[in-house]
Every structure is written in C-alpha cells, then in structure tokens.
Amino acid sequence: MFIDSVKIKVNAGNGGNGLVAFRREKYVPFGGPSGGDGGKGGSIIFEVDTNKSTLLDLRYNRTISAKNGGVGKNKKMSGADGDDIIIKVPQGTTVKDLSTNQVIADLIEVGQREVIARGGRGGKGNWHFATSRDSAPEFAQPGESGESKEIQLELKLLADVGLIGFPSVGKSTLLSVVSAAKPEIADYHFTTLVPNLGVVKVKDGRSFVMADLPGLIKGASQGKGLGHEFLKHIERCRVLIHVIDIGAIDGRDPIEDFKIINEELIQYEYRLSERPQIVFANKIDLEGAQENLDRFKKEFPNIKVFEGSAIINEGIDKLLYETINILSVTPLFPLYDSKKEDKHIVYTYKPKEKEIEVKNLGNGQWELISDKASRIFKSINFDNEEGYYRFAVAMKKLGVDDALREAGVLEGDLIILDDYRFEFVE
Numbered sequence: 066m067f068i069d070s071v072k073i074k075v076n077a078g079n080g081g082n083g084l085v086a087f088r089r090e091k092y093v094p095f096g097g098p099s100g101g102d103g104g105k106g107g108s109i110i111f112e113v114d115t116n117k118s119t120l121l122d123l124r125y126n127r128t129i130s131a132k133n134g135g136v137g138k139n140k141k142m143s144g145a146d147g148d149d150i151i152i153k154v155p156q157g158t159t160v161k162d163l164s165t166n167q168v169i170a171d172l173i174e175v176g177q178r179e180v181i182a183r184g185g186r187g188g189k190g191n192w193h194f195a196t197s198r199d200s201a202p203e204f205a206q207p208g209e210s211g212e213s214k215e216i217q218l219e220l221k222l223l224a225d226v227g228l229i230g231f232p233s234v235g236k237s238t239l240l241s242v243v244s245a246a247k248p249e250i251a252d253y254h255f256t257t258l259v260p261n262l263g264v265v266k267v268k269d270g271r272s273f274v275m276a277d278l279p280g281l282i283k284g285a286s287q288g289k290g291l292g293h294e295f296l297k298h299i300e301r302c303r304v305l306i307h308v309i310d311i312g313a314i315d316g317r318d319p320i321e322d323f324k325i326i327n328e329e330l331i332q333y334e335y336r337l338s339e340r341p342q343i344v345f346a347n348k349i350d351l352e353g354a355q356e357n358l359d360r361f362k363k364e365f366p367n368i369k370v371f372e373g374s375a376i377i378n379e380g381i382d383k384l385l386y387e388t389i390n391i392l393s394v395t396p397l398f399p400l401y402d403s404k405k406e407d408k409h410i411v412y413t414y415k416p417k418e419k420e421i422e423v424k425n426l427g428n429g430q431w432e433l434i435s436d437k438a439s440r441i442f443k444s445i446n447f448d449n450e451e452g453y454y455r456f457a458v459a460m461k462k463l464g465v466d467d468a469l470r471e472a473g474v475l476e477g478d479l480i481i482l483d484d485y486r487f488e489f490v491e
C-alpha cells in the first residue's frame with residue numbers, strides 16, 4: 066500500500082540523573098564525593114532509506130520512544146546512555162512539527178540523517194559540585210528531559226519531471242513507453258491512484274526520473290478528485306509535461322482542458338505554475354486530432370506544442386530531448402524557503418515554550434522546569450530582599466506555586482530551578 070502521510074509522536078529519552086554518593090574506603094575517614102553523571106537519553110533520528118517507497122510501516126506505529134539514560138553510578142562512573150532509535154524513511158520525506166506547523170527536516174539526500182527529537186543530557190554527579198566551601202555536596206544535577214514532538218511525515222516524491230493532465234489523456238501510457246515502469250493503463254478515469262516513477266533514458270545517454278500522477282480535474286487544488294492529495298508530488302518536479310488528449314476522445318475540448326489544469330496549478334499553494342511546462346498533445350493518431358491541434362496552436366500562438374502518440378510511440382523522442390534540455394538549465398525549486406539556496410536545511414524552527422514541569426527527584430527534592438521561570442530568575446537581582454520578594458510574586462503569577470502544590474510539593478521541600486535552589490514556603 067502506498068501511504069504518503071502519517072502523524073506520529075516521537076519521544077526522545079530523558080537524561081539520567083546525576084548521583085549523590087561518597088567514596089567509602091578503608092582507612093579513609095571522609096571520602097570525597099564520587100557520584101557519577103547520568104547517561105544521555107536516546108534520540109529519535111530519521112534516515113533516508115532508498116529501498117523504502119512508502120510510509121506504510123509508520124502508520125501502525127503511532128508512538129516511538131527512545132530509552133532514558135541511566136542514573137549515574139558510584140566511583141564517578143557515568144550511567145548508561147539510552148540507545149538512539151533510527152527510523153528509516155523513503156527519500157523525499159518531510160517532517161513537520163505539529164505544534165508549530167514548521168517543517169523541521171526535509172530528507173532528500175541518500176543516507177541523509179536528521180535528529181528529530183533530541184535525547185536529554187545526563188545530569189552531573191555530585192563530585193562536580195565540590196568546592197572549597199562545600200567539599201561534600203549533597204546534591205547532583207537531574208537529567209534533562211528528552212524532546213517530545215507530535216509530527217507529521219509527508220512523502221513528496223523526488224522526480225525531475227511530473228506528468229500532469231486530465232484523467233485518461235495517456236499519462237501512464239507515456240511513462241510506460243519511455244521507461245521500464247509498468248503503470249496500469251485503462252480507458253476509465255482515475256486508473257492511476259498512486260504516483261508511479263520511472264527512469265527515462267534519452268537516446269544521447271542522459272537520463273531523468275519521471276513521475277506519472279493521478280489525473281487532475283477542475284477543483285483539484287481545492288481537493289476535488291484525487292488532485293490535492295497528489296499535487297504535492299509535483300512540488301519537487303523541476304519540469305512538468307502537460308499531457309492533453311488532442312483527439313478529444315472523451316468529448317472534452319483540449320483547449321478548455323489546458324486552461325483548467327493551469328488554473329488549478331495557479332490556485333495550488335506551492336507555485337506550481339512557475340515550473341517550466343512542456344505541452345504534449347497526445348493521441349494525434351485519432352480522427353479530428355489534427356484539427357484540434359491547429360485550433361490549439363492558434364489559441365496559444367506563443368506556446369510550443371509537441372504532438373505525438375504515446376501508444377504508437379510517435380513524436381516521443383523529440384519530446385524527451387526538449388525535456389532533458391530544459392531540465393539541464395532548470396534549478397531545483399526549494400519547497401520551503403525561496404530565499405535560501407540550501408534547500409534542505411530549512412526553515413525557522415521555533416520550539417514552543419515549555420509550560421511548567423515539575424519532576425520529583427525524591428527525598429523532598431523537586432526540579433522545576435520552565436523556560437519562563439528561568440528567564441525571570443535570570444532577570445532579577447537577588448542582592449537585596451526585594452529581589453526575593455519580586456521573584457516569589459512572579460512565580461505565583463506564573464502559576465508555579467499551584468503547579469508545585471499539584472505535583473505534591475510540601476512546605477520545606479527543596480526546589481531546584483537550573484542552578485538555583487530554594488525552599489518551598491506556603
């Protein structure tokens with residue numbers, strides 16, 4: 066089954082907590098701090114696998130979680146790292162973060178890897194915190210949380226050339242005569258339900274990838290027919306071959322057909338109308354085709370038209386030469402940022418501000434994780450009493466007090482915010 070869009074959740078592993086421990090050695094009365102660092106949480110990494118052609122396997126795998134890092138060990142030894150999870154995806158997969166609606170990765174290069182959710186760093190063990198004033202620190206750093214994201218994967222095929230046109234104009238037939246691809250061909254509409262790719266070898270030795278797409282109809286850009294679902298596969302094509310049924314076997318007017326499809330391309334969001342377009346007037350073998358062709362040329366005097374017949378392989382070589390010549394001078398169309406040259410390092414990714422998170426570290430110690438609280442903390446001058454008062458008021462306003470209470474924090478418990486520790490007082 067061809068699946069080109071799935072939503073999944075990815076959870077990277079949390080970093081392990083640093084350990085609080087002290088050396089206990091024979092004949093050494095006061096051993097120094099020796100708690101090791103927590104291990105790193107596993108990351109979720111996507112990798113292009115050219116053997117894959119669909120997102121099907123991910124459809125049944127709604128949540129993917131990597132393991133947490135282990136807690137630090139004694140003798141300054143680090144906890145175990147959580148293994149990274151590598152998810153193989155087909156070439157041409159884009160990853161969108163659903164909380165920001167931003168594309169965060171565009172996997173198009175063979176073997177390309179992108180970290181989609183980063184594992185948390187392990188916390189530092191207590192031996193890092195020994196100072197001349199406190200040679201036996203009773204605290205260690207908690208592990209950082211791993212990133213967690215709801216994402217949408219979309220497969221946008223990588224083809225140099227896309228075949229567009231109404232249903233039954235002969236797109237699949239054309240692909241089948243110029244490549245080894247074996248798309249289904251029939252005289253009913255919407256024979257092609259999923260895109261087919263074929264490698265086209267031109268007689269001079271050059272080659273390119275051609276995609277045969279489901280037929281478009283009026284309203285396709287708004288989702289009519291199969292249009293909108295499949296228009297996305299044209300997005301990466303550099304050149305479009307617009308196939309028209311010049312024999313008008315279906316009783317439609319080829320001139321009208323041509324106008325309607327172009328209108329749909331303009332309506333669609335990804336500037337498809339800016340792609341170079343080559344017009345192929347197919348089914349020239351049919352009766353009345355020549356008349357239609359003359360009419361077409363008169364209506365569009367500035368458009369170069371290639372006429373031929375896919376089914377009897379007529380006029381195809383000329384069409385392919387024109388295609389490869391235009392391809393060789395047409396740059397890629399970046400999908401997401403037209404100003405950036407580098408098409409796959411995309412896109413401004415703005416993580417959503419974390420709300421307030423409270424983690425129970427045990428023994429009456431709690432970690433408060435909140436970007437906003439951290440920022441407020443850094444902005445306040447604690448040189449005098451007023452600073453503490455202002456901080457307390459700001460925390461209450463932010464909802465920190467409620468969040469702490471809700472998590473089960475009791476009077477006198479220790480709250481850790483970044484490197485700052487304070488007591489919770491009701």
Ligand SMILES: Nc1nc2c(ncn2[C@@H]2O[C@H](COP(=O)(O)OP(=O)(O)OP(=O)(O)O)[C@@H](O)[C@H]2O)c(=O)[nH]1
Pocket residue numbers: 231232233234235236237238239249250251252253254255256257258278279280281347348349350351373374375376377
């Ligand atoms: N007479 C004639 N018939 C053709 C030619 N090319 C294709 N056909 C016929 O047109 C019909 C539709 O061909 P397809 O290749 O399936 O058309 P399509 O554009 O892929 O159609 P959809 O997949 O439904 O969008 C088939 O019956 C073909 O045999 C041609 O050059 N001449």
Ligand SMILES: [Mg+2]
Pocket residue numbers: 236237238248249250256257277278279
């Ligand atoms: Mg077809």
